[in-house]
Amino acid sequence: MPNPPAGKNPIGEHRIVHNCEACAVRDLALCSGLEGNELDDLERIVTRIALEPGRTLFYEGDEARNVFNVTSGAIRLYKLLSDGRRQVTGFMLPGDYLGLSVHGIYAYCAEAIGETHLCRFPVKDLNQLLDAYPRLEKRLLGMTRDELAAAQDQMLLLGRKSPVEKVASFLLDLCGREERLGEDEIDIVTLPMSRSDIADYLGLTVETVSRTFSRLKTEGVIDLPESSRIVFKERDKLEELAEGMI
Amino acid sequence: MPNPPAGKNPIGEHRIVHNCEACAVRDLALCSGLEGNELDDLERIVTRIALEPGRTLFYEGDEARNVFNVTSGAIRLYKLLSDGRRQVTGFMLPGDYLGLSVHGIYAYCAEAIGETHLCRFPVKDLNQLLDAYPRLEKRLLGMTRDELAAAQDQMLLLGRKSPVEKVASFLLDLCGREERLGEDEIDIVTLPMSRSDIADYLGLTVETVSRTFSRLKTEGVIDLPESSRIVFKERDKLEELAEGMI
DNA sequence: CGTCTTGTTGAGGCCTATCAATGAGCGTGG
DNA sequence: CCACGCTCATTGATAGGCCTCAACAAGACG
Numbered sequence: 114m115p116n117p118p119a120g121k122n123p124i125g126e127h128r129i130v131h132n133c134e135a136c137a138v139r140d141l142a143l144c145s146g147l148e149g150n151e152l153d154d155l156e157r158i159v160t161r162i163a164l165e166p167g168r169t170l171f172y173e174g175d176e177a178r179n180v181f182n183v184t185s186g187a188i189r190l191y192k193l194l195s196d197g198r199r200q201v202t203g204f205m206l207p208g209d210y211l212g213l214s215v216h217g218i219y220a221y222c223a224e225a226i227g228e229t230h231l232c233r234f235p236v237k238d239l240n241q242l243l244d245a246y247p248r249l250e251k252r253l254l255g256m257t258r259d260e261l262a263a264a265q266d267q268m269l270l271l272g273r274k275s276p277v278e279k280v281a282s283f284l285l286d287l288c289g290r291e292e293r294l295g296e297d298e299i300d301i302v303t304l305p306m307s308r309s310d311i312a313d314y315l316g317l318t319v320e321t322v323s324r325t326f327s328r329l330k331t332e333g334v335i336d337l338p339e340s341s342r343i344v345f346k347e348r349d350k351l352e353e354l355a356e357g358m359i
Numbered sequence: 360m361p362n363p364p365a366g367k368n369p370i371g372e373h374r375i376v377h378n379c380e381a382c383a384v385r386d387l388a389l390c391s392g393l394e395g396n397e398l399d400d401l402e403r404i405v406t407r408i409a410l411e412p413g414r415t416l417f418y419e420g421d422e423a424r425n426v427f428n429v430t431s432g433a434i435r436l437y438k439l440l441s442d443g444r445r446q447v448t449g450f451m452l453p454g455d456y457l458g459l460s461v462h463g464i465y466a467y468c469a470e471a472i473g474e475t476h477l478c479r480f481p482v483k484d485l486n487q488l489l490d491a492y493p494r495l496e497k498r499l500l501g502m503t504r505d506e507l508a509a510a511q512d513q514m515l516l517l518g519r520k521s522p523v524e525k526v527a528s529f530l531l532d533l534c535g536r537e538e539r540l541g542e543d544e545i546d547i548v549t550l551p552m553s554r555s556d557i558a559d560y561l562g563l564t565v566e567t568v569s570r571t572f573s574r575l576k577t578e579g580v581i582d583l584p585e586s587s588r589i590v591f592k593e594r595d596k597l598e599e600l601a602e603g604m605i
Numbered sequence: 606c607g608t609c610t611t612g613t614t615g616a617g618g619c620c621t622a623t624c625a626a627t628g629a630g631c632g633t634g635g
Numbered sequence: 636c637c638a639c640g641c642t643c644a645t646t647g648a649t650a651g652g653c654c655t656c657a658a659c660a661a662g663a664c665g
Binding site for chain 2: 620621622623629630
Binding site for chain 1: 438440441442444445446448459460461466467489490493496497499500503504505506507508510511512513514515517518519520559560561562602603604
């Protein structure tokens with residue numbers, strides 16, 4: 114079931130895996146735990162799309178016609194204040210599901226960070242499947258619940274943690290997620306997002322984020338071979354920092 | 360519907376309204392939209408409980424055996440850091456549902472603010488009902504989704520809003536919720552929680568919260584006849600403040 | 606090689622946290 | 636009934652940390 118052009122680069126698309134069975138995020142995504150008919154029916158309503166870096170998937174306030182599953186790349190979700198202040202509410206990595214809507218309206222903006230591939234499901238069709246396959250609905254509930262729990266952790270971070278604690282938590286969290294994706298380079302994190310994205314995610318400024326990275330490097334807790342690669346040199350200390358135990 | 364002693368006093372329990380049909384939060388809670396058999400079965404597994412002020416319902420990390428629906432009073436949900444810093448992640452009012460768990464473990468602490476009544480549902484029993492009644496599962500998904508959207512708003516608040524903007528947003532939000540509960544005193548909000556609760560909810564200190572209330576009062580935006588009663592004198596301005604438009 | 610974007614580092618000021626004192630409300634007990 | 640002590644809220648003074656502004660460095664790209 115190929116394939117849909119998006120962005121300027123439709124060529125990339127036919128390289129995308131076409132069937133759920135072989136999908137890289139098979140065990141993480143919405144489709145996790147489904148079998149046979151369920152998967153076939155899901156596949157019937159899915160469209161694979163690709164986004165080039167910086168491309169907007171949807172805006173807060175748009176009519177929520179679709180939900181998505183990231184299969185590769187990364188998406189930033191964010192909300193804006195009228196004067197341009199931005200809060201990144203999440204980074205969606207392969208396996209993550211996005212498209213939260215309230216009253217049929219998207220609750221945040223979604224933008225591709227790098228080149229990103231997603232599965233797109235029309236809400237209308239998906240709702241029918243939810244009725245037919247309780248397991249799918251349970252999966253959706255589970256993913257929503259997990260995301261809510263993550264949001265609560267983030268509230269603790271935003272409201273009560275210091276900049277170092279925020280950065281340490283962020284790095285460890287990202288590391289955990291990359292591990293779950295099968296990245297076996299333990300203790301090395303690759304940051305797909307910019308300092309400005311990180312700052313807006315942690316409720317800080319770019320300068321503070323940058324200074325904090327530098328400080329952690331100076332103290333020997335991390336190494337920073339490139340600006341987008343973090344090596345954990347003292348994971349224990351990082352974990353203590355993240356929990357405010359230092 | 361009087362009134363109930365609590366905590367140590369199981370006697371209170373039988374005084375609480377016994378049937379969902381007559382429940383005050385019938386249209387807000389988990390049970391909203393259910394009928395006949397569904398409601399009967401739900402009623403079969405429910406226990407009404409009462410909590411005195413300050414009483415803990417459960418701790419973060421406890422095994423999550425139950426979920427709850429607030430029927431009267433108010434609950435604060437919070438998370439703690441090892442050194443005692445606290446982040447209140449939400450205030451649960453009548454009609455709200457609580458008991459979020461991940462891997463069967465509660466994701467936050469829950470404490471009664473004032474005298475509070477709740478419906479308690481054993482997760483085990485509820486899960487069986489979810490299988491039998493898709494509508495109930497949809498309702499649960501809907502409530503979880505709404506709460507996730509609220510959490511994202513709160514992230515924006517915590518990460519990017521100034522103290523005045525935080526307080527203004529908080530007051531308006533609370534007002535909206537009280538209105539939905541049928542409080543018809545428009546433009547008057549009764550705060551069930553302390554300044555310290557508010558501070559820990561907004562990522563501020565008590566002093567800053569107090570100063571901000573005073574400032575809003577001085578500027579004529581609100582009135583403050585008692586420390587727990589807020590009168591909106593210029594709602595428009597408050598709304599502008601909340602969205603950072605001033 | 607120049608330009609643009611992104612990241613890092615520096616200097617300074619403002620805002621909020623901190624520390625401290627006072628005031629208000631409430632229950633208890635004299 | 637009022638005095639007392641307790642908790643909670645408010646207000647004041649101070650200081651420290653993060654943001655702001657600014658300059659510089661490092662890549663990315665044509």
